[in-house]
Amino acid sequence: MRMELKAQRGTRDILPNEASCFEFLERTARKIFAAYDYGEIRTPIFEATDLFVRGIGASTDIVSKEMYSFADRKGRSLTLRPEGTAPVVRAVIEHNLLKSNQAVKLFYIGPMFRYERPQYGRQRQFTQFGVEFFGVAEPTADAEVISLSNHFLKGIGFQNVTTTINTIGCETCRPKYNVALKGFLRQRQQKLCADCQHRAEVNPLRVFDCKQMDCKAELMHAPDMSDFMCKDCEHHFSTLVNFLRDFQVNVTVSRNLVRGFDYYTRTVFETSLSGLGAQDAVLGGGRYDNLIEELGGPPTPAVGVSFGIERIIVAMQKQHIAVPAEQDVMVFILAIDEEALALAGRLADLARHNTVRTRFDGILRSLKSGLRAADKAGAQHVVIIGKHELDQQQVIVKCLQSGKQQTMTIKECEAFLQGSAK
RNA sequence: GUGGGUAUAGCUCAGUCGGUGAGAGCACCAGGUUGUGGCCCUGGGGGCCGAGGGUUCAAGUCCCUCUACCCACCCCA
Numbered sequence: 001m002r003m004e005l006k007a008q009r010g011t012r013d014i015l016p017n018e019a020s021c022f023e024f025l026e027r028t029a030r031k032i033f034a035a036y037d038y039g040e041i042r043t044p045i046f047e048a049t050d051l052f053v054r055g056i057g058a059s060t061d062i063v064s065k066e067m068y069s070f071a072d073r074k075g076r077s078l079t080l081r082p083e084g085t086a087p088v089v090r091a092v093i094e095h096n097l098l099k100s101n102q103a104v105k106l107f108y109i110g111p112m113f114r115y116e117r118p119q120y121g122r123q124r125q126f127t128q129f130g131v132e133f134f135g136v137a138e139p140t141a142d143a144e145v146i147s148l149s150n151h152f153l154k155g156i157g158f159q160n161v162t163t164t165i166n167t168i169g170c171e172t173c174r175p176k177y178n179v180a181l182k183g184f185l186r187q188r189q190q191k192l193c194a195d196c197q198h199r200a201e202v203n204p205l206r207v208f209d210c211k212q213m214d215c216k217a218e219l220m221h222a223p224d225m226s227d228f229m230c231k232d233c234e235h236h237f238s239t240l241v242n243f244l245r246d247f248q249v250n251v252t253v254s255r256n257l258v259r260g261f262d263y264y265t266r267t268v269f270e271t272s273l274s275g276l277g278a279q280d281a282v283l284g285g286g287r288y289d290n291l292i293e294e295l296g297g298p299p300t301p302a303v304g305v306s307f308g309i310e311r312i313i314v315a316m317q318k319q320h321i322a323v324p325a326e327q328d329v330m331v332f333i334l335a336i337d338e339e340a341l342a343l344a345g346r347l348a349d350l351a352r353h354n355t356v357r358t359r360f361d362g363i364l365r366s367l368k369s370g371l372r373a374a375d376k377a378g379a380q381h382v383v384i385i386g387k388h389e390l391d392q393q394q395v396i397v398k399c400l401q402s403g404k405q406q407t408m409t410i411k412e413c414e415a416f417l418q419g420s421a422k
Numbered sequence: 423g424u425g426g427g428u429a430u431a432g433c434u435c436a437g438u439c440g441g442u443g444a445g446a447g448c449a450c451c452a453g454g455u456u457g458u459g460g461c462c463c464u465g466g467g468g469g470c471c472g473a474g475g476g477u478u479c480a481a482g483u484c485c486c487u488c489u490a491c492c493c494a495c496c497c498c499a
Contacts, residue, residue, distance in 0.1 A: 009490070061497050065423075083499090112499080117423075120492070121499080128499065195496070211495090260498060270499085281499060308499025336457070369452080371459035386457065400459065 010116070010124025021313050022127070024323040026109060028155045029129050029307075036148050038105040038131050043087040045111065049077040055086030055295060057262025059202050066114040068124075080113035084130045085263070085288070085304055086295070092134060093297035100298075103141075104134040121279035121311045130285075130306035134292070137301035139236050142267045142287055143243035149271060149283050149305050150249045156312065157321040158273060162250040165269040166257035167237040168205060169229055171290060174265075177228035178204055188218050208256040225255060236266055259284060263291040267303065275318025276311055283307045331417065332379035333360040334370040340385035343410070347383060347395075351417040375400060383413060 007013055014022060033040075049069050056063050068080040081087055088106055091097075097104050109129045116122060131148060133141050146163060153161045168174060185192065185200035185207065192200065192207070196215050199206040208219060226234070244251050251269075259268045268286035276282070285305030292300040316323075331351055335344035341364065348360035359377050367384070374382045384396040384405075395413045398405035408416065 006490080066497085114498080116497075118491075119494095122497090126499070130499095206497095278494070279498070284499060306499065311499060366452095367457045368459075373459085375459040382459085384458080388457080396458095398458075403459085405458085 008124075010118040012123065018313070021316070021323050022309065025156065025309055025312060026129075029107075029109070029152060032148065032152050032155055033107045033131060035151075036105070036131075036144065038107040038133075041088055041091060041106040041108050042110070043081070043084075043091050043108065046078045046080050047087055047090065049079040051086050051090055051295070052079055052082060055089065055263060055291060056083065060260055060262060062114060062260065066116055068113045068115055082112055082114045083261075084108050084110070084112065084128055084306055085132060085261075085291070088130075088132050088304075089292055089295055089297070089302075093292065093295060098134055098292065098298055098300050101135065103136050105131065106134075107131040119279060121276050121308070121314050123310060127309035128306045129309060130304060132302060132304040134300050134302045136303075137289065139240035139243060139267075141301075141303050142236075142240050143247060143249075145285060145303050145305050146244060146251075146269055147247045147249055149269075149285070149307070150247075152307065153271065153273075153282070153312075156316065158315070158319070160250070161271060161273075162252055163244075163269050163271045164252050164254045164257050165241070165244075165267065166254055167225075167229070167233055167266050168258065168264060168268055169225065169233050170265050173228050173230040173233055177223070177225055180223045180228065181205070181207075184222050191215075191218050203258070203260075205258040209258060233266055240267060259286055261288075263288040263294075265289045269305075273312070273315040273319070275315050279311065281308070282311045282315060328357045329381070330357045330359060330377065330379040332370075332374035332377060332382045333358060334367075334374065334382055334384050335364055336367050336370060336384065336386040337390070338364060339387055339390055343390065343395075344383070344385050347385075347410075347413060347417060350414060354418045356417060371398075371400075383417075 049067070052067065053063055058064065062082050067082055070078060072078055088108060092104060092106070107130065110127065111125050112128050113125055115124060118124060129152075131145060133145055146165070150161055150163065169177060181204045182200060185196070185204060189197060189200070191214060193210065193212045193215055196207045196210050196212070199210075207215065208222075210216065210219075229237075241251065241253065257268055257270065259270075264286040266287045266289070268284075270281045270284035272280040273282050274280070283305055285303070287301070287303040289301040292298065292302060315321075333344045333348045333351070335341045341362070344360060345362065348358050351358040359374070359379060365373065367386070370384070371382065379400060382398045382400060384398060389395050389407075392407075393410055394407050395410060396405050396407055397413060397416060
């Protein structure tokens with residue numbers, strides 16, 4: 001195979017077979033998002049680079065080394081969006097969607113871009129669905145978003161879904177804890193791995209995620225977040241956990257769960273599915289009570305989640321979850337003689353105008369190969385036209401399932417294609 | 423960004439110690455009496471063996487470079 005032009009690294013083509021899987025997920029998501037009364041928002045694929053630097057945090061991996069940034073013809077620095085929350089926040093501020101004490105619920109669907117090393121379940125262009133819930137500070141909002149996430153995975157067909165949740169505190173208690181943790185890590189610096197030494201400076205909470213046994217052992221003695229947590233945060237979290245139990249969402253509390261964006265406050269969560277190897281998180285999210293204000297909007301609490309669609313599709317394949325088959329009846333129009341092509345084309349056109357799913361390729365086939373093709377295409381009915389039929393102004397309509405067939409006049413066939421074929 | 427692995431037909435993969443003309447299954451196409459699908463049988467098309475260099479009388483096979491993919495790390499969805 002000689003090809004100079006190929007899909008770029010970390011991108012790929014979605015062929016019809018897989019596209020139907022995306023379509024199924026989108027359909028399922030829209031149904032569930034609608035049930036929770038979220039409205040769709042479509043934001044541009046690229047934004048000012050500054051939006052992500054300020055929103056996600058300059059020191060995060062995504063901003064410091066994974067963004068597709070470029071200068072446009074006037075020298076503006078633009079970036080293909082690496083995630084969906086910052087653009088949505090920008091949009092709700094820009095359009096004054098945030099009225100006081102009003103809940104605003106939005107969802108988005110679309111491609112995201114990160115310059116990462118591709119791996120299974122990790123592409124440079126990938127699809128995320130996500131929801132953002134603005135204006136409610138109470139844990140009811142967190143619970144709703146997590147419940148919605150669970151509902152989505154169950155709607156697709158996943159069983160035994162468990163979500164991991166944690167709280168990382170708020171602007172009053174987290175800094176105190178960070179100071180204590182950093183102090184602790186500095187003391188033990190020599191005993192930590194290189195990665196953890198780096199984490200200790202950039203995002204100290206991440207050290208709890210380290211897989212090195214030595215680091216884990218050291219961290220047994222680390223200061224405990226719960227000793228630093230303010231009353232409000234503690235109450236928020238325990239209430240949330242209770243809500244989730246009421247909602248029958250399986251949750252595991254893990255103090256090791258930390259997320260890579262700077263904007264999270266209090267609640268963070270993610271859900272993993274089996275069959276994905278190292279990249280097994282298919283959704284992740286959390287609360288971000290300060291982001292809107294930081295980006296120039298009115299102080300507004302918010303919570304959101306995003307779903308990794310390609311990863312969900314991989315998990316579906318690994319767990320043998322099939323996309324429900326299309327139920328539409330299909331009619332196959334088969335011309336077996338040159339003279340029959342015109343009538344075949346006309347009948348196909350008529351059927352299509354009546355939104356009957358119709359297969360007609362405009363080519364001559366032998367009766368045998370035509371029926372084979374119809375069978376493979378999954379057609380229910382085949383309209384067969386040859387010169388014998390034309391001479392009599394008739395056609396044959398064959399039902400593939402029963403094997404029975406009947407001759408009809410052209411008029412009868414037209415009526416069939418307009419009515420009972422569906 | 424770091425370390426390791428892989429690359430042969432549309433798909434999944436064989437191909438020995440370098441040595442006749444590059445294979446299988448699936449998929450596709452066509453036949454199996456004159457106009458009837460699925461199952462079965464027979465036949466057929468389709469590969470510059472990822473790209474570029476090198477070693478050799480001889481390279482799919484050995485060496486180097488590049489590219490892509492895979493696994494782990496990092497990070498994340």
